[in-house]
Amino acid sequence: MTKIFDLPTNLVEEILSKIPFKYMREVRLTCKQWDTLSKSRSFSKMHIDKLSEIREGESMMVAWIDYDLYLMRVLLVDNEDPIVEWKGKLNQQIKISKVFHCDGLLLCVLKDDATKVIVWNPYWGQTRSIECRCPSYGYNMFSYALGYEDKGSCRSYKFLRFIDRYVDYATRDEFLWYEIYDFDSSSWKTLDVTPHWRIQFCHGVCLKGNTYWPASQRKREGDVLNDHIICFDFTSESFGPLLRLPFDAGYCDYVTLSCVREEKLAVLLTHNEAGPMEFEIWITTKIEAENVLWSKFLRVLEPDLAPLITCNGFFVEEENKVAMGFVTDLSITTFNIVGEAGYLKKLKLVECLEIDIQCARGANACSYVPSLVQIKQPASGTKRKEQSDLEKQRCDQNMSRLVAFKKRSKFW
Template sequence: MPGEQLPRDLVGDILCRLPLKSLARFRAVCKEWNTIWEDKSFSNYYLSRTRPQFMVATKYQTCSIEINLDEEDHVLSSIVERDITLEYPCETHTSLGYCDGFVLFCMQKKGFAIWNPWVRQNKFIENHVEFDYCGIGYDNLTGYKIFGLKRFYNSRGEDNYKVAIYECKSDVWKFINDNTGLEPRRLIMLDNIVSINGNLYFVAIDTKTRESFLQCFDFSEDKFKTICANLPIMEGCYTGLLAVFRGDRLSLLMHSEEVDMKVEILVSKQRVEKYGEVLEWISFMTVSIPNFPSLQPHILYPRPTYFVDSEKRLFVCTFDEAEHLCIYIVKGDVLKKIPIDSVLVDIFCTTYMSYIPSFISIPCVSREMS
């Protein structure tokens, strides 16, 4: 008699609770549990339920950092550091991007690598244009796309941008000449762009009024759009950082050293589903700890990256005062600082981001990693 099949929803719920090593073993021995990763509804469910990790990329090494929480106090933690270095053809990477389990390496005047280290797949795309930022997204008709952004000044000295799009399905590059929806004097925070439901979201600041806007790049139309969201004015020693919350919502970290050292986290009240929806922000948590690190932008190294979970824990990856890369974990008034020791860090050539590992195949022709 054939074995009784578990309901697919139950299978998905089980997989979301397993550690990565166990998931990797199940992929090798169970065809059904392997193919479930290609189900978009399951992958969305998994990405919304799984705690992110941090990825740190230096000049010679890439490391994935998993955080293990103590089950009793929920904050005294340890980290698991895994070397997942990709043999890419250039030592200098300019940015990291992430979308639905895929990582995008942008390499200076060399091209891009779309990569999923957990299924040992990567695809190198040659391109000799140097971009200031690269990201990855998708639309439901043409599939996954790479977004390249280059900043320049127009004749009036205002910030402006050139955009190129690569379609993974057709293997074709095209340049976008219409930047309608992005005002010339709006300065994009290039080191804090996140992907939700295939589109890229970022904060843009009006260089004259200092007014802040939440904007997106919509891959279904290949154009910039302004989202109706009330953001605080960000100037002086004010920090505003975006992150993904529960897979389909945004969070905004606000921190001002001019007022106090308090950190406030807002989350969008509704899911980010489509352009035109008015986003409302609600207060999610507040951190007020005297020895909490400064989250202000620094000229030498990237802005901090962070995420929050449903238990109102804050996880931050950034450099400390001694220029050591660390992870900070906050729950209530308890702070834990964990140095990242295994990564050989050069502050001039280090980038980091939060991401969620997955076992989804990359969205184009792939090859095995060497």
Template sequence: MKRTERRSIIYLPEDLLVEILSRVPAKSLVRLRSTSKRWNALVKDGRFAKKHYANTPKHSSLVLMVTNFRVYLVSVDYLHGKVTASAKITSQFNLQDHLSKQIDVCNAYHSDGLLVCITKDNSLVVWNPCLGQTRWIQARNSYNKNDYYALGYDDKSSCYKILRMHRVVDDITVETESEVYDFASNSWRDIGSTTEWFIQQHRSRGMYVKGTTYWLALMSEEPPFDHFLLSFDFSTERFQSLSLPLDINHQTLLGAVLSVTKEEQKLCMLATYGSDERFKSDVWIATKMESTGAMSWSNVSVDHENKVLLCCNNLRVSNYNNILHIAGEDKYVHLDHDEESKRPLLLTYVPSLVQIQQGI
């Protein structure tokens, strides 16, 4: 008589399962969700997506490169002690329409693992490359390739929003008109216009931190080019002018780029001084913000505790438009691409399980 063997299924407590799966790479979870209805439901849960994003390994260094209308995933290796850091393309993301036709991407903005993409025909689509989800956004007015965008989450209404800034240029002034798209209501609304400040094109991609996007902006296009920090709160839908570190030397400043610390999710800025051949960089972390717009900054060494800061280049130097700056290691990583292609767009990227809210 044969003995029948039964495999016992172990059901973990919900809180333990959440803790374990929140540390599994997003790409692996996407592949595994079809093996269990329980896991599939968990992956689609918004609260779990937030926890998973917060638990993303701090050593992850992924970059998206947009070139020749295609989007590539780039892995960066900056292990301490190496003479030269390296970066290589690991895969290609394919954005497709409802007919499975490949979409040409001209521009992109990143937040929470989601991309706002501007296509070759000036359409707008929100895309999660990790989940393969998309949402096409209907324009109220015609899109312009020179418009600037930002994507953020409104904690009060529990939905994502898109900020669109449109420049109107005449012989005297540059006016910035702003409008917001609400994912929940599937609608656009105007939030005002201004001639008081201006965002340069090479700094049009802001840095998103906890419901607010930040840009390095100018008070005017004419000298003395007074820089300041501009913020937009997606809950209040208001802009605010904030102060930069007082010790910044604007005379020798070659470029500056915003980033965010992974551990504490704090805004930081990499200021680069010097010439095309020799660079010196300072890293500043925002420590406190007053309601008046006064910002406290701390000058830090990213070498402390073997930490590094990865920034996508935005220096206005023609020879350096395809580099990643790894502060703390004193390294610049050049990304090779087709000589005949346009200069690539580089975006720091973290895969996420954030679901794209569909329209009503």
């Protein structure tokens, strides 16, 4: 009798490629032959292609809920209720306080360990732990961004970490520290940054290797509200100019960015100034280093002063002209799908994720596409690259200033 191990390799690859993403770890643990096959380039490409086949109205996303990550697939069907498939929980032991997506990789800030971050490719199950030079003293102290420099035949991955905030609002004293980590050299570098902008604790999004944030002009007498975006270029390791948003935000408004199929940016404006709550979403039609053009995608009035999509995170499905995201209201967390002409679907977490959570302490989502990217690991047996004397001096100075500011500030 023919056994599966007797079949041609290409046929075994075809059979195993039909196995859902969440069971790949079990496939690799079955035997050495399947472990080796599952890591081959030909199988991985076939499996990724099947996972990435996007049917009309379909989206894949990573959902962050109460320090755990879940893989979900959303399918919108004409004249039928949306289908939300739970593909499995991604993390097993560690708890994650923040997550950032770029090119199929996830940068994870840990809830219970402020000394390091984890970069993770969920498809391969591959991780790299990166030790931080300065522990994160507070939940919102550092901002993060993951990106890459495109070198033609390969991509060089880096991540940015920075503090840019007031120490004392009365005197307008500030503390700034921008640093970048290079995966290739396994080294940190302090960046020379004199910001003419301010990023107000917003979550950045990665597009084609660079990261964008909502931002405002920086003024001593008080910062204007978010009416621009700003980009960090991981190739030049520098920020670009402020790029104007297609609207003026008010004092009660929130501005949030998202990525559309890793091809465009989307911006959500949620506001409730002297009237019913409403939101509008714009999508880029052109984005360059010093120029960006926008087209209005969706505008929705929100009844009963209850938000339908929040500033915590959202994404859009262009073909069906809908926006999606998590909302917590009256102790119930729902996954909302909102569209034109009053279209609204609210799915409770218990129903759409098959997890026993009625009300999440925190929930957001980002679009996700599996990736063949191999995370570069430090060479075995080699020591970490020594810092230059100047870099060590700059790091020590920033550490001393940070400790001193933390002692005198009421807000840290």
